Amino acid sequence: MTTAVPPAVGHDAGPERPLRFTVFCGSSRGWDPAYDHAARTMGGLLAAAGVEIVYGGACIGLMGVMADTALTAGGRATGVIPEVLNLPGVVHPGLTRLEVVPDMATRKARLCELADAILVLPGGLGTLEELAEVWSWAQLGLHDKPIALLNTGDYFASLLGFLRCADEAGFLTRADRDLVRVDADPARLMTEVLSSLAPAEVTPTW
Ligand code: AMP
Numbered sequence: 001m002t003t004a005v006p007p008a009v010g011h012d013a014g015p016e017r018p019l020r021f022t023v024f025c026g027s028s029r030g031w032d033p034a035y036d037h038a039a040r041t042m043g044g045l046l047a048a049a050g051v052e053i054v055y056g057g058a059c060i061g062l063m064g065v066m067a068d069t070a071l072t073a074g075g076r077a078t079g080v081i082p083e084v085l086n087l088p089g090v091v092h093p094g095l096t097r098l099e100v101v102p103d104m105a106t107r108k109a110r111l112c113e114l115a116d117a118i119l120v121l122p123g124g125l126g127t128l129e130e131l132a133e134v135w136s137w138a139q140l141g142l143h144d145k146p147i148a149l150l151n152t153g154d155y156f157a158s159l160l161g162f163l164r165c166a167d168e169a170g171f172l173t174r175a176d177r178d179l180v181r182v183d184a185d186p187a188r189l190m191t192e193v194l195s196s197l198a199p200a201e202v203t204p205t206w
Contacts, residue, residue: 018076019197021046022054022115024130026123027061035122038152039066041186042121047075049194052096054114056107057081059092062121067092078114082107108133117146117193120180122155131180139176146196148181148189156182 023046029036043066046053053070056063057079067077076096085091086100101107112118112134120131137143149156160182166172183189 018050018052019116020052020054020078020114021117021119021193022111023063023066023119023121024055024111024123024127025062025066025121026127027056027058027063028124029061029065030122032153034153035062035155036065038062038150038186039121040069042066042119042150042190043069043075044073045186045190046070047073049190050075052076052078054078054080054111056085056111056126057092057095057098058085058090060090062123064092066121067095071096080107080110080114112137112143112145115145116197117148119148119150119189119193121150122152128159135180138179146181146193147179148183148193150186150189151182151184154184 023042025039026035039062043053047070053067053075055067055077058064058081059067067079070077071094077092077094078097078099079092079095080099080101081091082101082104084103091098099110101110108130111130118134120127131147131149134143134145134147138145138147151157151160163172163177167174167177181189181192183192
Protein backbone atom coordinates (compact mmCIF):
# COMPACT_ATOMS: atom_id res chain seq x y z
CA MET A 1 0.00 0.00 0.00
CA THR A 2 1.19 3.51 -0.76
CA THR A 3 1.04 6.33 1.75
CA ALA A 4 0.08 9.78 0.48
CA VAL A 5 3.04 12.14 0.32
CA PRO A 6 3.31 15.83 -0.45
CA PRO A 7 4.42 16.81 -3.95
CA ALA A 8 8.19 16.75 -4.18
CA VAL A 9 10.26 19.66 -5.39
CA GLY A 10 14.00 20.05 -5.71
CA HIS A 11 16.89 21.14 -7.93
CA ASP A 12 15.40 23.09 -10.82
CA ALA A 13 12.18 21.12 -10.56
CA GLY A 14 9.10 23.15 -9.77
CA PRO A 15 5.57 23.72 -10.96
CA GLU A 16 6.76 23.73 -14.59
CA ARG A 17 9.14 20.78 -14.22
CA PRO A 18 8.41 17.90 -11.85
CA LEU A 19 11.23 16.13 -10.10
CA ARG A 20 12.46 13.20 -12.23
CA PHE A 21 13.95 9.96 -11.00
CA THR A 22 15.58 7.57 -13.44
CA VAL A 23 14.86 3.97 -12.48
CA PHE A 24 16.90 0.94 -13.54
CA CYS A 25 15.34 -2.47 -12.93
CA GLY A 26 14.81 -5.90 -14.42
CA SER A 27 13.30 -6.70 -17.80
CA SER A 28 12.25 -9.89 -15.98
CA ARG A 29 10.18 -10.16 -12.84
CA GLY A 30 12.28 -12.66 -10.90
CA TRP A 31 10.82 -15.70 -9.13
CA ASP A 32 10.18 -14.17 -5.73
CA PRO A 33 6.96 -12.11 -5.56
CA ALA A 34 8.88 -9.75 -3.24
CA TYR A 35 10.49 -8.20 -6.35
CA ASP A 36 7.12 -7.48 -7.93
CA HIS A 37 5.93 -6.05 -4.66
CA ALA A 38 8.99 -3.80 -4.40
CA ALA A 39 8.52 -2.49 -7.97
CA ARG A 40 4.84 -1.85 -7.34
CA THR A 41 5.56 -0.09 -4.06
CA MET A 42 8.24 2.08 -5.65
CA GLY A 43 5.98 2.97 -8.59
CA GLY A 44 3.23 3.98 -6.18
CA LEU A 45 5.56 6.04 -4.01
CA LEU A 46 6.98 7.88 -7.02
CA ALA A 47 3.52 8.72 -8.34
CA ALA A 48 2.29 9.79 -4.90
CA ALA A 49 5.31 12.06 -4.47
CA GLY A 50 4.69 13.68 -7.87
CA VAL A 51 8.02 12.39 -9.16
CA GLU A 52 8.20 11.58 -12.88
CA ILE A 53 9.75 8.21 -13.68
CA VAL A 54 12.36 8.05 -16.44
CA TYR A 55 13.31 4.51 -17.42
CA GLY A 56 13.93 2.03 -20.21
CA GLY A 57 10.34 2.43 -21.43
CA ALA A 58 9.43 -1.26 -21.51
CA CYS A 59 6.16 -2.90 -20.51
CA ILE A 60 7.92 -6.11 -19.50
CA GLY A 61 9.48 -7.30 -16.24
CA LEU A 62 9.81 -5.16 -13.15
CA MET A 63 10.01 -2.12 -15.45
CA GLY A 64 6.45 -2.81 -16.61
CA VAL A 65 5.18 -3.50 -13.09
CA MET A 66 6.61 -0.25 -11.77
CA ALA A 67 5.42 1.87 -14.72
CA ASP A 68 1.91 0.32 -14.67
CA THR A 69 1.52 1.09 -10.99
CA ALA A 70 2.75 4.66 -11.32
CA LEU A 71 0.63 5.42 -14.41
CA THR A 72 -2.50 3.88 -12.87
CA ALA A 73 -1.95 6.05 -9.80
CA GLY A 74 -1.84 9.17 -12.00
CA GLY A 75 1.94 9.44 -12.18
CA ARG A 76 4.15 10.25 -15.16
CA ALA A 77 6.56 7.87 -16.91
CA THR A 78 8.99 8.76 -19.68
CA GLY A 79 10.67 5.97 -21.64
CA VAL A 80 14.03 6.31 -23.35
CA ILE A 81 14.52 3.44 -25.75
CA PRO A 82 17.01 2.68 -28.53
CA GLU A 83 15.65 2.02 -32.04
CA VAL A 84 16.56 -1.66 -31.76
CA LEU A 85 14.21 -2.18 -28.77
CA ASN A 86 11.40 0.04 -30.07
CA LEU A 87 9.12 -2.93 -30.71
CA PRO A 88 5.46 -3.70 -30.05
CA GLY A 89 5.19 -5.87 -26.97
CA VAL A 90 8.31 -4.26 -25.51
CA VAL A 91 7.54 -0.52 -25.41
CA HIS A 92 4.97 0.43 -22.80
CA PRO A 93 1.86 1.63 -24.66
CA GLY A 94 0.74 4.03 -21.90
CA LEU A 95 3.87 6.14 -21.48
CA THR A 96 3.52 9.84 -20.82
CA ARG A 97 6.42 10.44 -23.21
CA LEU A 98 8.72 8.28 -25.32
CA GLU A 99 12.17 9.24 -26.55
CA VAL A 100 13.59 6.97 -29.25
CA VAL A 101 17.37 7.30 -29.47
CA PRO A 102 19.80 5.79 -31.99
CA ASP A 103 21.72 3.41 -29.71
CA MET A 104 22.31 2.07 -26.20
CA ALA A 105 25.16 4.46 -25.42
CA THR A 106 23.02 7.52 -26.25
CA ARG A 107 20.20 6.04 -24.23
CA LYS A 108 22.29 5.53 -21.09
CA ALA A 109 23.70 9.03 -21.29
CA ARG A 110 20.18 10.43 -21.72
CA LEU A 111 18.80 8.39 -18.79
CA CYS A 112 21.47 9.90 -16.55
CA GLU A 113 21.11 13.40 -18.00
CA LEU A 114 17.33 13.53 -17.38
CA ALA A 115 17.59 12.35 -13.76
CA ASP A 116 17.49 14.38 -10.57
CA ALA A 117 18.22 11.10 -8.80
CA ILE A 118 18.73 7.47 -9.81
CA LEU A 119 16.98 4.48 -8.26
CA VAL A 120 18.10 0.92 -8.88
CA LEU A 121 15.82 -2.04 -8.19
CA PRO A 122 16.59 -5.74 -8.58
CA GLY A 123 17.47 -6.79 -12.11
CA GLY A 124 20.06 -8.68 -14.15
CA LEU A 125 22.97 -7.74 -16.37
CA GLY A 126 21.37 -4.64 -17.90
CA THR A 127 20.59 -3.26 -14.45
CA LEU A 128 24.07 -4.12 -13.19
CA GLU A 129 25.69 -2.38 -16.13
CA GLU A 130 23.53 0.73 -15.68
CA LEU A 131 24.28 0.85 -11.94
CA ALA A 132 28.03 0.38 -12.50
CA GLU A 133 28.08 3.14 -15.08
CA VAL A 134 26.27 5.82 -13.05
CA TRP A 135 28.26 4.80 -9.95
CA SER A 136 31.62 5.05 -11.75
CA TRP A 137 30.58 8.35 -13.36
CA ALA A 138 29.79 9.68 -9.86
CA GLN A 139 33.20 8.41 -8.68
CA LEU A 140 34.83 10.39 -11.48
CA GLY A 141 32.85 13.50 -10.53
CA LEU A 142 30.96 13.53 -13.84
CA HIS A 143 27.65 13.96 -11.98
CA ASP A 144 26.53 14.39 -8.39
CA LYS A 145 23.04 12.91 -8.63
CA PRO A 146 21.95 10.81 -5.67
CA ILE A 147 21.99 7.07 -6.45
CA ALA A 148 19.91 4.67 -4.38
CA LEU A 149 19.85 0.88 -4.42
CA LEU A 150 16.70 -0.93 -3.33
CA ASN A 151 18.13 -4.05 -1.72
CA THR A 152 14.93 -6.13 -1.67
CA GLY A 153 15.46 -9.33 0.33
CA ASP A 154 19.22 -8.57 0.34
CA TYR A 155 19.25 -9.31 -3.41
CA PHE A 156 22.42 -7.21 -3.90
CA ALA A 157 24.36 -8.81 -1.00
CA SER A 158 26.99 -10.43 -3.20
CA LEU A 159 27.55 -7.25 -5.22
CA LEU A 160 27.94 -5.24 -2.00
CA GLY A 161 30.29 -7.97 -0.73
CA PHE A 162 32.41 -7.63 -3.85
CA LEU A 163 32.60 -3.85 -3.37
CA ARG A 164 33.70 -4.39 0.25
CA CYS A 165 36.47 -6.67 -1.08
CA ALA A 166 37.43 -4.05 -3.66
CA ASP A 167 37.69 -1.49 -0.84
CA GLU A 168 39.79 -3.83 1.34
CA ALA A 169 42.03 -4.66 -1.61
CA GLY A 170 42.65 -0.99 -2.32
CA PHE A 171 40.66 -0.66 -5.55
CA LEU A 172 37.81 1.45 -4.20
CA THR A 173 37.59 4.03 -1.45
CA ARG A 174 35.01 3.89 1.31
CA ALA A 175 33.84 7.35 0.17
CA ASP A 176 33.18 6.04 -3.35
CA ARG A 177 31.36 3.01 -1.94
CA ASP A 178 29.20 5.37 0.09
CA LEU A 179 28.15 7.30 -3.03
CA VAL A 180 25.22 4.88 -3.27
CA ARG A 181 22.56 4.69 -0.57
CA VAL A 182 21.36 1.15 0.12
CA ASP A 183 18.11 0.18 1.83
CA ALA A 184 15.61 -2.68 1.57
CA ASP A 185 12.68 -0.45 2.44
CA PRO A 186 11.27 1.54 -0.51
CA ALA A 187 9.66 4.28 1.59
CA ARG A 188 12.80 4.84 3.68
CA LEU A 189 14.96 4.96 0.56
CA MET A 190 12.62 7.46 -1.14
CA THR A 191 12.60 9.61 2.01
CA GLU A 192 16.38 9.67 2.09
CA VAL A 193 16.70 10.58 -1.59
CA LEU A 194 14.02 13.27 -1.45
CA SER A 195 15.61 14.73 1.68
CA SER A 196 19.02 14.81 0.03
CA LEU A 197 17.56 16.79 -2.89
CA ALA A 198 15.65 19.46 -1.01
CA PRO A 199 15.96 19.01 2.76
CA ALA A 200 14.00 22.11 3.66
CA GLU A 201 11.17 21.66 1.20
CA VAL A 202 10.34 17.99 1.33
CA THR A 203 8.93 16.43 4.46
CA PRO A 204 7.68 12.99 3.61
CA THR A 205 4.88 11.80 5.86
CA TRP A 206 5.04 8.02 5.57
P1 AMP B 1 18.13 -6.60 -17.14
O1 AMP B 1 18.50 -6.20 -15.73
O2 AMP B 1 19.22 -7.34 -17.82
O3 AMP B 1 16.80 -7.24 -17.24
O4 AMP B 1 18.05 -5.21 -17.95
C1 AMP B 1 17.18 -4.22 -17.50
C2 AMP B 1 17.75 -2.85 -17.68
O5 AMP B 1 18.31 -2.75 -18.98
C3 AMP B 1 16.65 -1.79 -17.56
O6 AMP B 1 16.94 -0.87 -16.53
C4 AMP B 1 16.60 -1.15 -18.92
O7 AMP B 1 17.06 0.18 -18.90
C5 AMP B 1 17.48 -1.98 -19.83
N1 AMP B 1 16.71 -2.93 -20.67
C6 AMP B 1 16.96 -4.24 -20.81
N2 AMP B 1 16.10 -4.83 -21.65
C7 AMP B 1 15.26 -3.87 -22.06
C8 AMP B 1 14.14 -3.84 -22.95
N3 AMP B 1 13.70 -4.93 -23.59
N4 AMP B 1 13.51 -2.65 -23.14
C9 AMP B 1 13.95 -1.55 -22.52
N5 AMP B 1 14.98 -1.52 -21.68
C10 AMP B 1 15.65 -2.65 -21.45
